[in-house]
Amino acid sequence: MTETESVFKEKEDVLLRPVEESDSEFLQQLIQHKNVRDTIGRPPKPLNRNEEEKHIEEMSSNDDAAYFLIEFEGEKAGTISLHGLESEYGKGEFGISIHPDFHGKGIGTESVKMIVEYGFETQNLHKIRGGHLEDNIPSRRVMEKAGLQEEGRERDYKYVDGEWKDVHWMSILEDEYKS
């Protein structure tokens, strides 16, 4: 049985499935890619395989979060997670990383659409938000296509290549999703 058989949700050629410990090497390659680690929320620290496995273990036992591996045409392409499943008022926040080898194929857009659908229809959240750094326009486009709109800018969010970058928070509410 391949891991792809554990498909949780799919749209077009993109599928979401649970992350397994055996995905740790792929996650290392993904998170440590310069283009990825410069754009995600967590600090750019190296993680070895053991640390990455521990991270997967923590995520899978965390009731507040859902963590998915994104596959495109049967290949590992990225990850997407949704936090805040148990938060007061039902406010979810997602984070997504697509390996640069798979950029420009619409994988991010399909994945975010699926996480939005999952958040509202399966987890009954009230609001879902995501952030992108000020110069990450592709990420903004992905969120716009999934129906998110800007709600604010948080100044000096992350330090990259010797300068501070702002993050723009985007969100969608359940009424907007259902209309």
Add this chain to the structure above:
Amino acid sequence: MTGPVFLHGESTDLRTIEEEDLEFLRNGVNHPGVRIYMGNRAPQNLDNQEEFFEEVICGEDVHLMICDKNEESKGIVSLKHQGDRPDRMGELGLWVHPEFHGHGHGSEASKMIIKYAFEQLNYHRLYARAYESNRPSQKIWERLGFEKEGTLRDHTYSEGEYKNVIYYGMIEGENQ
């Protein structure tokens, strides 16, 4: 299976340290050309390395394997947070297996980790220590623009005598 490259250099790469690297670590830290300069007095077997791996390498601080472009391991470099968070200060450490001394891997690895520390982790100050008897190590810090900040007299005992330890430091903005 070697770990992925975290920082790419011209002729040196820095990659994650994995369990498969324990033997290399053991061979390095027991070598007289390495251990006498790092204050390592007891023999280190694979169990000791395993413990070091779990507690230190897999901990919060940054430890990376220094490799050439053919993925051959040369040594390790570390960036340890020192003081409290407001101090924004890190200590650099490194060793290169003596078999590979003199090829510039130590210098390039240091240069890469310094840039990373200032530009990605936003450190304010970095420092390194070198035994006064370890000229090659001092040369690395001097060439990279570190200031010799002080000599601590008879600060350690090694090879039958007390030895001075030199502190080198660099403040943000001084890195060229």
